[in-house]
Amino acid sequence: MSKKTDSAEAFVTEITPRSEDFSRWYLDVVRRAELADYSPVKGCMVIRPYGYAIWELIQQALDRRFKDTGHVNAYFPLFIPESLLKKEAEHVEGFAPQVAYVTHGGGEELDEKLVVRPTSEAIIGTMYGKWIQSWRDLPILINQWANVVRWEKVTRPFLRTTEFLWQEGHTAHETEAEAEEETLKILALYKEMVETELAMPVVTGRKSESERFAGALRTYSIEALMGDCRALQAGTSHNLGQNFAKAFDITFQARDKSVQHVWGTSWGVSTRLVGAVIMTHGDDSGLVLPPRVAPYQAVIVPIPRGNWQETVLPKARELRDALARGGIRVTLDDRDAYTPGWKFAEWELRGVPLRLEIGPKDIEKSSVLVARRDTRQKLPVSLDGLVEHIRHLLDDVQRTLFDRAVKFRDDHTRRLSTYDEFKAAMEGRPGFVIAPWCGSADCEAQIKAETQATIRNMPLDAPRPSGRCIRCDRPAIAEAWFAKAYSPAPASVCECLSARRAAA
Ligand SMILES: [Zn+2]
Numbered sequence: 001m002s003k004k005t006d007s008a009e010a011f012v013t014e015i016t017p018r019s020e021d022f023s024r025w026y027l028d029v030v031r032r033a034e035l036a037d038y039s040p041v042k043g044c045m046v047i048r049p050y051g052y053a054i055w056e057l058i059q060q061a062l063d064r065r066f067k068d069t070g071h072v073n074a075y076f077p078l079f080i081p082e083s084l085l086k087k088e089a090e091h092v093e094g095f096a097p098q099v100a101y102v103t104h105g106g107g108e109e110l111d112e113k114l115v116v117r118p119t120s121e122a123i124i125g126t127m128y129g130k131w132i133q134s135w136r137d138l139p140i141l142i143n144q145w146a147n148v149v150r151w152e153k154v155t156r157p158f159l160r161t162t163e164f165l166w167q168e169g170h171t172a173h174e175t176e177a178e179a180e181e182e183t184l185k186i187l188a189l190y191k192e193m194v195e196t197e198l199a200m201p202v203v204t205g206r207k208s209e210s211e212r213f214a215g216a217l218r219t220y221s222i223e224a225l226m227g228d229c230r231a232l233q234a235g236t237s238h239n240l241g242q243n244f245a246k247a248f249d250i251t252f253q254a255r256d257k258s259v260q261h262v263w264g265t266s267w268g269v270s271t272r273l274v275g276a277v278i279m280t281h282g283d284d285s286g287l288v289l290p291p292r293v294a295p296y297q298a299v300i301v302p303i304p305r306g307n308w309q310e311t312v313l314p315k316a317r318e319l320r321d322a323l324a325r326g327g328i329r330v331t332l333d334d335r336d337a338y339t340p341g342w343k344f345a346e347w348e349l350r351g352v353p354l355r356l357e358i359g360p361k362d363i364e365k366s367s368v369l370v371a372r373r374d375t376r377q378k379l380p381v382s383l384d385g386l387v388e389h390i391r392h393l394l395d396d397v398q399r400t401l402f403d404r405a406v407k408f409r410d411d412h413t414r415r416l417s418t419y420d421e422f423k424a425a426m427e428g429r430p431g432f433v434i435a436p437w438c439g440s441a442d443c444e445a446q447i448k449a450e451t452q453a454t455i456r457n458m459p460l461d462a463p464r465p466s467g468r469c470i471r472c473d474r475p476a477i478a479e480a481w482f483a484k485a486y487s488p489a490p491a492s493v494c495e496c497l498s499a500r501r502a503a504a
Pocket of ligand 1 (some may be wrong): 473
């Protein structure tokens with residue numbers, strides 16, 4: 001923090017109110033909460049320690065789950081020889097506008113240009129072609145934590161940047177059924193992780209044909225509703241079929257001795273999830289972090305009265321140590337150049353779930369005053385059994401944020417049956433609209449052109465619709481969830497290919 005003031009108000013007014021301009025609010029929060037900063041490289045962000053700590057917690061939560069389901073991590077090169085990328089025609093064509101090349105190295109022009117990976121199917125597929133000979137080598141269940149580069153013209157911290165961090169899973173299987181099982185297993189894993197750790201409810205479902213990764217059999221996604229009622233694609237999982245296996249010659253001798261191509265999947269989520277947390281839970285005072293991904297779950301602010309440095313401060317340190325020993329991520333704000341009011345506003349802005357205030361009077365009463373970031377309730381808590389109490393409160397904050405997000409999503413989800421109603425609703429930003437759809441890509445494109453709404457996905461467990469398409473009145477094939485959305489997540493190869501197709 002660069003300046004000192006007694007006015008907590010002044011601090012907070014540096015953030016544009018969420019209701020006034022959501023987009024400005026988002027950028028203000030990212031900057032003032034010190035999550036990320038712009039860099040000297042256009043389109044690339046610097047993830048600052050506080051933002052990176054959130055990503056690390058997301059990473060750990062995912063990595064645990066990947067390993068629990070039999071996946072292992074590996075690392076493949078940042079550079080891909082251009083000829084490899086070209087092996088899959090649609091792949092190279094889809095990425096062409098976004099690809100960065102290395103043409104020189106060691107002071108010499110390279111014989112072959114190197115692509116800075118936009119995704120790793122080409123290099124991983126090439127290696128799988130070498131590693132897999134027999135059905136005994138299958139399945140291969142590899143995940144990679146990496147950075148990727150996609151040259152972007154319009155960027156926004158965490159949501160879309162030229163370089164971003166992600167994980168990309170790439171698996172190879174003996175049968176189509178196994179690949180489909182893996183694709184859906186990961187989709188369910190993403191949903192469970194995002195709902196449990198980020199307190200962010202998502203709709204899981206299948207993408208429409210036009211949003212499907214070209215060459216894949218099926219693409220699935222998790223979709224969330226942000227605080228401005230726009231939908232955000234938060235992750236994707238693809239059943240790739242045998243497309244990449246054919247392009248990269250990934251074959252194996254099957255149990256019946258025949259030579260077959262493997263069945264593949266790929267799946268990813270990225271640092272975009274940090275943006276999703278900000279936009280799902282944040283308010284006019286700034287960030288609101290779910291405890292499970294909060295770098296600090298609690299902050300202790302000593303109240304300076306009398307000779308507080310001899311009385312209050314030692315007690316505050318004792319509490320900090322006790323909480324830390326109890327497994328709670330806690331920090332003690334003992335800076336004496338700032339007033340408590342300033343500190344309260346700053347930690348609110350930074351979204352810390354619980355604030356513990358302790359002064360001479362609290363010590364007399366053997367208690368602390370705990371303020372919740374989510375409800376802004378303040379309650380005295382006895383120092384007796386404090387760790388246990390704080391744990392319960394953190395669980396309660398986590399649950400409250402999830403319940404609140406579910407309620408917001410449900411309050412902004414409706415079912416419509418006429419196109420007039422649909423168009424009227426989409427003049428504003430209604431959130432999700434569930435409507436029957438005929439399955440035609442032309443009809444989908446017309447809906448988008450006329451209303452800006454896109455099909456986010458079609459939930460797997462939805463009953464088969466008996467009605468007629470919301471727009472064209474032909475028999476419906478699915479219940480689709482429509483919304484105005486943030487441009488698709490840079491979370492998988494599929495968006496780039498659909499962008500190519502949309503442009504064609
Ligand atoms: Zn239709």
